[in-house]
Amino acid sequence: MSIYPPISPLQRSTLMDVLRLRLASLEQQSDTQLEDLTQAQHAYKTMQQDMHEAPLHSGDEEVEDAVADIDSREFSAITQALLRIHGPDYGLCVDCHLAIAFERLQLEPQALRCTACQALHERTH
Numbered sequence: 315m316s317i318y319p320p321i322s323p324l325q326r327s328t329l330m331d332v333l334r335l336r337l338a339s340l341e342q343q344s345d346t347q348l349e350d351l352t353q354a355q356h357a358y359k360t361m362q363q364d365m366h367e368a369p370l371h372s373g374d375e376e377v378e379d380a381v382a383d384i385d386s387r388e389f390s391a392i393t394q395a396l397l398r399i400h401g402p403d404y405g406l407c408v409d410c411h412l413a414i415a416f417e418r419l420q421l422e423p424q425a426l427r428c429t430a431c432q433a434l435h436e437r438t439h
């Protein structure tokens with residue numbers, strides 16, 4: 315396990331751009347409901363179901379509900395990250411309080427946990 319340096323002001327502004335782009339694309343998606351997005355989210359949902367050992371089959375309505383749910387959860391995670399990004403706790407893991415790797419934040423700027431704690435969290439929740 316490595317310890318990463320806290321993010322620099324330049325990295326912070328890079329992540330702000332990533333968050334703003336994500337937010338803009340989420341807003342666009344909710345307008346247009348692109349089909350490939352829906353498929354991606356269906357795949358995501360299937361993956362989540364795998365992890366919870368739930369049945370894979372589900373009706374279209376359930377899929378749509380789940381897609382809407384994922385959308386709004388990601389939306390709120392991103393808006394909260396945009397609020398947190400100026401605070402001293404942004405980029406620090408909420409569980410172990412170590413800095414989260416910049417590479418991870420670039421992929422998931424709304425991440426609250428470092429890779430290790432996230433894996434643990436997903437196993438136990």
Ligand SMILES: [Zn+2]
Nearest residue numbers: 407410428431
């Ligand atoms: Zn951690």
